[in-house]
Structure formats: structure tokens, C-alpha cells
Amino acid sequence: KKIFMSPEDSIQIQMNLNSDIVMVLDECTPYPSTYDTAKKSMLLSMQWAKRCKEYFGENDNSLFGIVQGSTYEDLRSDSAKRLIDIDFDGYAVGGLAVGETQEEMFRVLDFTTPVLPKNKPHYLMGVGKPEDILGAVERGIDMFDCVLPTRNARNGQLFTSEGVINIRNAEYKNSDEPIDKNCDSKVSQNYSRAYLNHLQRTNEMLGSMLATYHNIAYYQSLMRDIRNSIENNKFAKFLKEFYNSQNLEMPDGPL
Numbered sequence: 001k002k003i004f005m006s007p008e009d010s011i012q013i014q015m016n017l018n019s020d021i022v023m024v025l026d027e028c029t030p031y032p033s034t035y036d037t038a039k040k041s042m043l044l045s046m047q048w049a050k051r052c053k054e055y056f057g058e059n060d061n062s063l064f065g066i067v068q069g070s071t072y073e074d075l076r077s078d079s080a081k082r083l084i085d086i087d088f089d090g091y092a093v094g095g096l097a098v099g100e101t102q103e104e105m106f107r108v109l110d111f112t113t114p115v116l117p118k119n120k121p122h123y124l125m126g127v128g129k130p131e132d133i134l135g136a137v138e139r140g141i142d143m144f145d146c147v148l149p150t151r152n153a154r155n156g157q158l159f160t161s162e163g164v165i166n167i168r169n170a171e172y173k174n175s176d177e178p179i180d181k182n183c184d185s186k187v188s189q190n191y192s193r194a195y196l197n198h199l200q201r202t203n204e205m206l207g208s209m210l211a212t213y214h215n216i217a218y219y220q221s222l223m224r225d226i227r228n229s230i231e232n233n234k235f236a237k238f239l240k241e242f243y244n245s246q247n248l249e250m251p252d253g254p255l
Helices: 007-016 035-056 073-086 102-115 130-138 148-154 186-190 193-201 205-231 235-245
Strands: 021-023 062-067 090-093 122-125 143-145 157-160 163-166
Touching (some): 007 035, 035 062, 035 073, 062 073, 073 090, 102 130, 148 157, 157 205
């Protein structure tokens, strides 16, 4: 059924759930959008953001604002500055990963993240593929969320240190290799590609469960390696090695 949800309702629901990070209510601007549509949508989200902050008040949890403005640099800058004036615990970049190319997404991040406070976390919503995450980290993003690891697992797509594999393919039917020889997850250590191929092809629920476990373990490992490379001032080297191992062409870095 249809329900009406105000910015205040949205905050109260998240507070009832005791969310560690509470997000303001915003409108995810569709892609592509005209300048006027994107501006109207962004201004509405900024009004809601102010109402969310007022309702949230003083709280032990964190409240994040969400930058909107589609692909327009001045709108993104205006949105970020309005949110900074309201003052949030962290800043999310919304309205990306909604159909634009990776090049376009990176272009928007190139002119959006530099405007955000450097002493507060930056969160990119709805991303994504490992190469998207690395490119976004290179551009100043700290946090991510995405259904991709679990959704793709249910469809037999597994992320590995050497690229994505579709475990349902016939080539894995008799393979006794681990899912990923460089991964120390329980799935890679204990189950062969042939076994997961069998589970997926026979629609056994265990197949989706093990694939999901593996993909989440892969992503956790990836983020851990990213953090370690940054702490040791070796992120550029890690980035190059990642693209080489995945047989991907490395995109241009930040502007």
C-alpha cells in the first residue's frame, strides 16, 4: 500500500532500529536528468536534510547528509556546501551507480569529494564492483554499500583475485581447484569449484549460501588490503597490481 513518509518519519524509523549511521531522507535523482530537474531534486533533498538534522538533534549515533546534483558540477558543489553548513557527522555521495558509465561516475567524484570536509567520512552509496571501489577510494571515498556481492552470488558469479568467474559454466564441472587459491575463506579452503558448480546447477540453496559467503569474504579481504596499502603508503602500487591481476585496463586517475 502507499504510505506517506516525512523526513522526520525516516529519522525516527532509523532511530527505532538504533542504526549506527542514520541517513537523511533524500530523492535519488534519475539518470540522465536535465539541469532544471536535477536542481529541483537537489534543492528538495537539501530541505529534507535540514529537517532531518533538526529532528535528529543531539544523539550518540551518526547522521550523514547526502550530496545530490546528478552530473552537474555546480549543483554538486552547491549541495555539498549546503550540507556542510547544516553540519553532519559524515557525507554521502548519492545519485551515482544509477546507470551512468564508470568514467562518468569517476568524473563526478573528481569534482565532488574535494569539496567535502577531509576530517569526516565520505560514503559512496550503491557501489559496487571491486574496480569501482578502488577508483572511488583513489578519489577520496571511505565507505561503500552494495547488494552486488550477494546478488551476483545467487546467480553463480564469484569474485576472485584473478577476476570474476561464473561457477555455473561447464568448464568447472570437474575442477578440483579452490574457488580462489589466494583466498583464505572457509569456502575457498574447503570446497572445490566442481562442488559449487554442482550445487548451482542443481539449484541447491547451499550453492547460493556458499557463494554468498565467499563473495563477502572476498570483499572484506579487498577492503582490508586497501586499508593496509594506504597505511603503508603503497596504495598506488596496490592499485596497479590489482588491475594486472584482474586483466583489466587501468583507467585514468583523478584530475
